[in-house]
Amino acid sequence: MELRVTESSENELSIEIAGEDHTFMNVLKGTLLEHDDVSAATYDVNPEQSGGQTEPILTIKTEGGVDPLNALEEAAVDVGEKAVAFRNAFEAAA
Amino acid sequence: MTEEYDVEFVEREDREARFLVRGVTPAFANGIRRAMIADVPTMAIDTVRFVENSSVMFDEQLALRLGLVPLTTPPVGEFVEDDTVTLSIDVEGPATAYSGNLVSSDSLVQPADENVPIIDLKDGQRLEAEAEVVLDRGKNHAKHQGGVAVGYRHLQRVEVVGDVPEFEEPDERIVRGVIEDDGELVPTSEFDHDLTNRYPDQEVAIEDVPNAFVFHVETDGSFTVEELVTRAAETIEARATELEEAVQL
Numbered sequence: 001m002e003l004r005v006t007e008s009s010e011n012e013l014s015i016e017i018a019g020e021d022h023t024f025m026n027v028l029k030g031t032l033l034e035h036d037d038v039s040a041a042t043y044d045v046n047p048e049q050s051g052g053q054t055e056p057i058l059t060i061k062t063e064g065g066v067d068p069l070n071a072l073e074e075a076a077v078d079v080g081e082k083a084v085a086f087r088n089a090f091e092a093a094a
Numbered sequence: 095m096t097e098e099y100d101v102e103f104v105e106r107e108d109r110e111a112r113f114l115v116r117g118v119t120p121a122f123a124n125g126i127r128r129a130m131i132a133d134v135p136t137m138a139i140d141t142v143r144f145v146e147n148s149s150v151m152f153d154e155q156l157a158l159r160l161g162l163v164p165l166t167t168p169p170v171g172e173f174v175e176d177d178t179v180t181l182s183i184d185v186e187g188p189a190t191a192y193s194g195n196l197v198s199s200d201s202l203v204q205p206a207d208e209n210v211p212i213i214d215l216k217d218g219q220r221l222e223a224e225a226e227v228v229l230d231r232g233k234n235h236a237k238h239q240g241g242v243a244v245g246y247r248h249l250q251r252v253e254v255v256g257d258v259p260e261f262e263e264p265d266e267r268i269v270r271g272v273i274e275d276d277g278e279l280v281p282t283s284e285f286d287h288d289l290t291n292r293y294p295d296q297e298v299a300i301e302d303v304p305n306a307f308v309f310h311v312e313t314d315g316s317f318t319v320e321e322l323v324t325r326a327a328e329t330i331e332a333r334a335t336e337l338e339e340a341v342q343l
Contacts, residue, residue: 001336017337021233023128024333030121073341080334082122086115087327089099093113094320 006057013068014059021045024079025056031082032075037066104272104279110312111319114249114272114279116305123246123307129326130241135229136316137165137173137203138237139181145222149187149213156213160225161237163193163210164314167229168202170325179203179227187215196225203227206315240322243312247271248302249279252289256297264290269300272308 007014017025025043032041038060045056060068100116115123142157149156160183173179179200185191194208213221232239251274258264267289272281285292289300311319 001333001340003337003340020333021128023125023133024330026121027125027330028337030119069341073338076334076338076341080331080338083327083331083334086099086118086122086126087324087331089101089115090113090320090323090327093101093103 007059008068011062011065011068012060013072014057015072016055016057018055020056025058027079027082028058028075031078032060032071034078035071035075037062037064038068038071038075039063102279104281104308106319108318109315110310112272112281112308112310114306114308116249118305118307120305120307123309125330126323126326127244127246127309129329130244130311130322131239132233133231133329134240134322134325135175135231136167136238136240136314137179137227137229138235139163139165139225140228140230141226143224145224146220147223148219149215149221150219151213156221156223159212160196160223161235163196163212164206164316165227166202166204166206167240167316168200170328172202173229175229177229181225181227182223183212183225184222185215185220187219188217190214191221240313240316241311241326242314243310246307246309249274249306249308250300251275251303252293253299253301254293254296255299258295258297264295266290267298267300273300274303274306 001020002018004016005013006016022045025045029041029043032038040061041059043056043058046052046054048054060071062068062071098117101113103111103113105112139160142160144153147153147156179198181196181198183191183196185195191212192208193205193210193212196205198204215221230238249272250269268287269282269289270287272279289298311322313319313322
């Protein structure tokens with residue numbers, strides 16, 4: 001997973017996340033939007049045949065002086081916790 | 095953040111199951127579904143060396159057919175991408191070569207089904223070949239897809255709201271999936287997917303239960319449903335950890 005920041009300011013960040021697709025990006029975006037200090041989060045990905053930019057680009061906007069990169073890190077932790085919680089709940093039922 | 099998930103099985107067999115997950119967001123449900131289809135690695139034949147092929151099909155056609163044979167996938171950690179296992183086949187006509195004729199060099203990697211036909215051989219025709227098996231993901235080739243027919247639907251809550259007027263012509267009310275009736279989970283197949291069979295002469299209201307999804311999962315025999323779901327959750331977990339580490343740098 002290679003990251004490349006394409007745009008960055010105090011409360012806004014655009015970052016390319018190489019090698020990922022909707023599977024992970026949509027979960028990540030959904031989790032970012034649950035964050036209190038994230039005012040907007042979206043990702044954009046083009047089909048392989050389109051030429052040009054095909055890696056997903058994640059854009060995050062925050063409020064209250066929160067660093068978008070920190071929000072991203074917290075969201076990554078949350079996604080991991082969700083996956084573990086889901087696996088535990090599934091194994092408990094199985 | 096603590097997530098409250100609740101999983102409950104509705105139907106369950108080795109290769110096919112239906113289970114309800116509560117407390118899951120649509121994004122996460124879809125992530126799990128997509129991970130089951132494209133991101134859980136399975137074993138499949140990738141390269142074939144033909145010793146003799148006097149059948150009516152070209153080597154390439156047979157290689158594709160061999161590749162699509164589902165093979166059992168060993169537990170996590172036994173194999174990594176780039177490890178190979180060799181399978182060999184030697185059948186002489188008149189006979190049909192089946193997946194069951196494949197002889198494996200590793201007991202952990204076997205054809206999941208014995209009865210997949212590969213080619214019908216006539217008198218004097220022969221197929222002898224060696225095949226290399228690799229571990230890969232469904233994203234790269236459909237033969238590595240462990241989950242076939244993986245999907246989910248909202249759990250639907252059915253409530254009786256009154257009686258149908260006495261002389262009204264009853265219409266059928268078709269629903270598919272699993273319904274919740276007073277906390278009881280009922281697959282719609284039990285009443286032929288028609289609510290008027292279960293609630294004759296009664297008016298019912300149906301609504302989707304928020305954040306409750308009924309998954310239907312079927313595997314190709316590479317592993318059990320439980321394995322598939324756990325491994326799918328693990329791939330998402332692995333990517334989250336990777337992102338976390340990449341961000342910290």
